[in-house]
Structures are given as structure tokens and as C-alpha cells.
Amino acid sequence: MFRSLSAFAALYAFWLLLSGYFTGFLLAAGAGSALVVLIFARRMAVLDREGHPAHLGLSATLGYWPWLLKEIVKSGWDVTKRILDPSLPISPTLARFKPSQKSDLGLVIHANSITLTPGTVAIEVAPGEFLVHALTREGADGLADSEMDRRVSALEKD
Amino acid sequence: MAFLLDLASWLLLCAGGFFCVAGGLGLLRMPDFYTRMHAASVVDTLGAGLILLGLILQAGFTLVAVKLLMIGLLIFFASPTAGHALARAALIRGLAPRLADPEDASSKR
Amino acid sequence: MFAAAGLALLVTLLLALVRAGLGPTVFDRLLAANTVGTCAMLLLAVIGFLGGRPEFLDLALVYGLLNVIGIIAVLKFFRHGDLGDPGDEANGGETR
Numbered sequence: 001m002f003r004s005l006s007a008f009a010a011l012y013a014f015w016l017l018l019s020g021y022f023t024g025f026l027l028a029a030g031a032g033s034a035l036v037v038l039i040f041a042r043r044m045a046v047l048d049r050e051g052h053p054a055h056l057g058l059s060a061t062l063g064y065w066p067w068l069l070k071e072i073v074k075s076g077w078d079v080t081k082r083i084l085d086p087s088l089p090i091s092p093t094l095a096r097f098k099p100s101q102k103s104d105l106g107l108v109i110h111a112n113s114i115t116l117t118p119g120t121v122a123i124e125v126a127p128g129e130f131l132v133h134a135l136t137r138e139g140a141d142g143l144a145d146s147e148m149d150r151r152v153s154a155l156e157k158d
Numbered sequence: 159m160a161f162l163l164d165l166a167s168w169l170l171l172c173a174g175g176f177f178c179v180a181g182g183l184g185l186l187r188m189p190d191f192y193t194r195m196h197a198a199s200v201v202d203t204l205g206a207g208l209i210l211l212g213l214i215l216q217a218g219f220t221l222v223a224v225k226l227l228m229i230g231l232l233i234f235f236a237s238p239t240a241g242h243a244l245a246r247a248a249l250i251r252g253l254a255p256r257l258a259d260p261e262d263a264s265s266k267r
Numbered sequence: 268m269f270a271a272a273g274l275a276l277l278v279t280l281l282l283a284l285v286r287a288g289l290g291p292t293v294f295d296r297l298l299a300a301n302t303v304g305t306c307a308m309l310l311l312a313v314i315g316f317l318g319g320r321p322e323f324l325d326l327a328l329v330y331g332l333l334n335v336i337g338i339i340a341v342l343k344f345f346r347h348g349d350l351g352d353p354g355d356e357a358n359g360g361e362t363r
Binding site for chain 2: 073088121122131
């Protein structure tokens with residue numbers, strides 16, 4: 001129920017955002033459309049823990065995302081320095097390691113965070129094994145048992 | 159206050175543009191496909207993020223700012239997915255990455 | 268100042284286009300196409316502000332969605348090398 005409500009709120013907010021007019025008819029039409037989409041989503045059974053992870057909302061927005069943004073800026077700056085360096089100091093490395101997440105959702109969050117951070121790209125994702133291409137040897141070494149791993153695991157437990 | 163906001167958004171826009179050009183340069187300079195992906199991800203994250211942040215500061219508390227935020231969220235959720243699909247497809251097709259230490263190649267597959 | 272950001276985006280577009288032209292593999296071209304898509308999206312947003320018409324943001328939003336779907340769709344085709352690959356037909360067109 002909570003999931004349906006939050007999905008409805010998100011859909012309705014998106015309608016209002018795209019429409020930008022707040023007249024009676026358009027508000028009602030938006031509510032109707034959001035409801036229809038919600039019914040479709042329930043019939044297709046995509047509104048589950050993975051399809052709409054609303055339970056993560058608060059802890060993800062307040063705890064994980066700011067940290068992830070900080071990491072993105074840090075590694076983005078590092079990659080930019082390496083690109084602009086005339087000698088191109090890169091040492092591309094493939095690394096296999098074992099993530100500590102149990103659920104598919106946790107694995108996807110971890111893999112997406114790895115890919116989102118410049119300098120590392122998750123190539124193969126399976127339960128218990130990630131194959132990651134890193135721009136530098138140091139970046140590849142820091143992947144297993146990283147802080148990101150711990151934070152995603154903590155997020156997953158919520 | 160308005161001047162400070164303008165200054166901040168100007169700095170953010172310039173920084174975003176700088177990271178975009180740097181990523182584009184990396185796209186040209188990097189030796190193989192996998193390393194080029196890292197350069198492209200600089201454009202997708204830092205370049206896009208900073209430019210959108212600068213535009214949000216210009217827009218203030220309006221519907222336009224929320225729309226910009228939605229664009230940012232779309233990039234942040236979709237670009238790693240596309241990047242992962244690209245890298246995986248390349249590896250499955252047998253495009254071997256150029257590695258720094260050849261002895262590490264045994265860990266690949 | 269919007270002009271400066273727009274100019275930087277145009278330069279990035281040019282660099283990505285050069286990479287798309289140089290190749291050498293189809294994945295390099297796709298990567299460049301992805302970057303071109305991101306830049307076009309940002310450029311649309313910046314142009315909206317430059318001309319004082321923020322309606323352009325809707326176009327940017329739609330362009331971003333199309334960009335991602337387009338990359339995934341093209342990848343599905345090129346996963347097996349070329350469009351006439353028998354591997355596709357052998358398992359009923361399913362690419363996984």
C-alpha cells in the first residue's frame with residue numbers, strides 16, 4: 001500500500017511538472033492518468049521491492065547520495081588530471097572481486113555506483129562476482145572491501 | 159545577493175564546460191575503447207552535473223529548476239546503465255582491453 | 268555566460284564527432300554517439316536559457332530518454348556483430 005501511494009505521488013508530481021498548469025480540469029486529468037498508470041503497473045507486478053524501492057528513499061537521499069556525489073567529484077577530478085597530463089599516466093586494469101551484497105537491488109546499486117564514478121566501469125555483474133575495468137592500478141586495488149561496498153550493504157539492510 | 163548567485167552559477171557553468179571539453183579530449187586521446195569509456199563518463203557526470211547545477215541557480219525556485227533536476231536524475235540513472243551495456247557487449251564480442259600489466263590478463267575470463 | 272557553456276558543449280560535440288568518425292570499432296562510435304546525445308541534451312537546456320525560453324527543457328528531457336533507449340536498441344542489434352547474424356535467428360531473435 002505504501003509503495004502504491006508513493007508511486008502515485010511520484011507519477012502525479014511528474015505530470016504536474018510537465019504540465020505546469022494548475023486548472024481544475026488538468027489537475028483531475030493528471031490524477032486520472034496517474035491512477036491508470038498505477039493500475040497498469042500493479043497488474044504487471046512491477047511495483048515490488050526492486051521495481052520501486054521506496055523504502056530506501058530517505059536513507060538513500062540523505063546518507064548515500066551526498067557521499068556518492070563527493071566520490072564522483074573526487075574521482076572525476078583525478079581522471080580529468082590524467083586526461084590533460086601530456087604523458088597520459090594511465091594503467092588500465094581488469095579486476096575481479098566479490099561484493100558483499102545479497103539482494104539483486106543491492107548488487108545493482110553497487111554496480112551502478114561503480115560505473116557512475118569516473119575511472120571505474122562495471123563490465124560483468126553477477127551475484128558474488130563483479131568484473132570491473134579501472135583506469136588506474138590504484139583504482140582497481142581499492143575496489144574490493146571498499147567504503148562503497150560497506151555503504152551499499154548498510155543501505156541494503158534498511 | 160543576486161550578484162553572488164550570478165557569480166556562483168557562472169563559475170559552475172564554466173567548470174562544467176571545462177570538464178565537458180576535458181572529457182571530449184579524453185575521448186580522442188585515450189588508447190582503447192575501455193579507457194575512452196572513463197573519459198566519456200566524466201562528461202556524463204561532472205560536466206552534465208555542474209552545468210545543470212549552474213542553470214538551476216539561474217532558474218531559482220521555479221518549475222524550471224525541478225525540470226532541470228529531473229534531467230539530472232535521468233542522466234544519473236540512465237548513463238551508467240547504457241555504459242554497462244556498452245562495456246558488456248564489447249567484452250562479449252571479444253574486444254580485448256589493453257592492460258597495463260600483461261600478467262594480470264589471466265584474471266580476465 | 269550561457270554562451271561560454273554553449274561553446275564548450277559545441278567543442279565537446281565536435282570532439283565526439285571526430286571520435287565517431289575515427290572509430291575504429293563500432294563500440295567506439297556508439298560511445299561517441301552516447302556522448303553526442305548527452306551534449307545535445309545539455310545544449311538544449313543551455314539554449315533554452317540563452318533565448319529566454321525554458322520550454323526547451325521538455326525537449327531535452329525527451330531527447331535524453333530517446334538517447335538511452337536508442338543506445339540500448341542499437342546495442343541489441345550489434346551484440347552479435349551484424350544484423351544478418353544467424354545466431355539471432357537460431358534462438359528465435361532473443362539476444363540474451
